[in-house]
Amino acid sequence: MSAASGKPDGRPAFPLEPRVQGRSARIATAETFPPSPQPGPPRVSPPPDRTALRQSLRERRRALPAATRIAAAEALAERLLALPFLPASGYVGGYWAMDGEIGLHAFQLRLPPGLVYCLPLLHADGSLRFAPWRAGDPLVTNRFGIPEPDLHAEGALRAEDMAMVVLPLVGFDPACHRLGMGGGWYDRSLAFRQHAAPPPWLVGAAFSAQQVDALPQAAWDVRLDAVCCEHATFLASTTG
Numbered sequence: 001m002s003a004a005s006g007k008p009d010g011r012p013a014f015p016l017e018p019r020v021q022g023r024s025a026r027i028a029t030a031e032t033f034p035p036s037p038q039p040g041p042p043r044v045s046p047p048p049d050r051t052a053l054r055q056s057l058r059e060r061r062r063a064l065p066a067a068t069r070i071a072a073a074e075a076l077a078e079r080l081l082a083l084p085f086l087p088a089s090g091y092v093g094g095y096w097a098m099d100g101e102i103g104l105h106a107f108q109l110r111l112p113p114g115l116v117y118c119l120p121l122l123h124a125d126g127s128l129r130f131a132p133w134r135a136g137d138p139l140v141t142n143r144f145g146i147p148e149p150d151l152h153a154e155g156a157l158r159a160e161d162m163a164m165v166v167l168p169l170v171g172f173d174p175a176c177h178r179l180g181m182g183g184g185w186y187d188r189s190l191a192f193r194q195h196a197a198p199p200p201w202l203v204g205a206a207f208s209a210q211q212v213d214a215l216p217q218a219a220w221d222v223r224l225d226a227v228c229c230e231h232a233t234f235l236a237s238t239t240g
């Protein structure tokens with residue numbers, strides 16, 4: 001076990017250097033999909049290539065009205081907390097919502113006491129690292145303009161140290177395939193999950209508006225264990 005891992009009790013006790021510079025959930029499995037008709041916007045048919053699909057889904061995500069976003073973030077928190085594999089203790093990777101992504105603030109606020117909420121940090125090696133973050137802790141903006149904890153990525157937690165990671169996504173399908181922003185950050189960081197069982201459990205967080213029937217898959221794509229959106233929870237088939 002690395003110095004930065006282990007069971008956190010309250011605040012983790014691993015060395016993090018400051019930077020010098022600046023339950024009522026309805027569960028649908030992949031096998032039982034589609035579930036009964038869902039409320040919300042109709043699903044999008046995927047254009048043939050990932051770039052065009054990303055563009056249309058990002059526009060769709062940004063266009064959601066504020067009232068939808070607020071209600072969806074609350075419903076998402078309930079669904080994430082009702083996941084059958086929600087760990088009792090350990091580090092949970094979240095994200096700082098941007099570009100119209102569904103917010104994790106309600107989830108963070110309601111996290112059980114044994115779980116420590118973390119934000120991703122961009123490491124120069126192309127992988128994501130994670131560090132505990134609570135409201136009020138210092139932040140800096142990364143190269144994409146996303147706030148991240150003001151710490152050296154080198155001393156931070158690795159994806160392997162997490163009990164669960166909640167991933168932002170641009171699109172998803174009912175089989176729990178994910179389309180991200182296109183940087184490959186999560187796929188590179190979680191590649192070990194191609195051949196290893198959880199933990200970390202991988203859960204996509206999305207609005208229903210981001211659902212498509214089927215996503216084209218690349219060899220490096222890491223399949224999620226579940227996707228939660230405001231209207232449904234999709235659990236990946238263990239046989240597929």
Ligand SMILES: Nc1nc2c(c(=O)[nH]1)N(C=O)[C@@H](CNc1ccc(C(=O)N[C@@H](CCC(=O)O)C(=O)O)cc1)CN2
Pocket residue numbers: 095096097098101120128143144146168169180181182183184185186
């Ligand atoms: N909230 C959040 N945090 C995250 C991600 C994410 O998707 N959402 N990431 C998921 O991997 C990582 C960052 N990856 C990203 C990849 C591309 C862009 C992006 O905005 N690309 C712009 C061009 C930006 C530029 O080059 O300056 C674009 O495509 O329009 C942002 C984040 C880690 N943190």
Ligand SMILES: Nc1ncnc2c1ncn2[C@@H]1O[C@H](COP(=O)(O)OP(=O)(O)OP(=O)(O)O)[C@@H](O)[C@H]1O
Pocket residue numbers: 178179180181182183184185186187188191218220221
């Ligand atoms: N395991 C990996 N090893 C090396 N390169 C990878 C790996 N996974 C992804 N990549 C690279 O990342 C690029 C982008 O991948 P992809 O389009 O799947 O990103 P994404 O999952 O949408 O993005 P993100 O995870 O950052 O939101 C790919 O073209 C590939 O070159």
